[in-house]
Amino acid sequence: MTQQQGTLYWRPGCGFCARLRQGLREADIHLREVNIWEDLDAAEIVRGFANGNETVPTVVIGDRGLVNPSVKAVRKALDQADERSDR
Template identity: 50%
Template sequence: MNEDHEGVVVYWRPGCVFCMKLRLGLRLTRLRYTEVDIRRDPRAAAFVRSVADGDETVPTVTVAGRAMVNPSKKQVLRAVAAHAPHLLPNRA
């Protein structure tokens, strides 16, 4: 599992429509983040269960170590602005 306590990590699994929507939306923002497929990483799946009441609810996103279960793109960007503003793409 990528234990990135400074950056953004998107935990996802293949076939998840909500994951595809969030990942595409975040790519369009040019925000730098790491993706972790919980089907390929048992530790990541265990982490997701630990923050999602025992379920493997994805997408789960961490921003500077703070977990959010099934957030919208807007919620992720707000969390980045609040907890890791240095990661926001330059909007110049």
């Protein structure tokens, strides 16, 4: 299991969220998951990365936000964050 720093913001009933969550599990990438319908601060964070919209899934890694990313894009962002932290 790969434990990574990052947060996946999602909401129930979101097909894109379900697909990304499943893809991340299959890729052995484990992010903290936050339901934006249960956490108003999380919804505000998502709006900050999604031009004022509550577009999910949104993945935040460090100060970078990825709106509706692919598993490949999440892995790349995590790798880049790891490279920066190794410096």
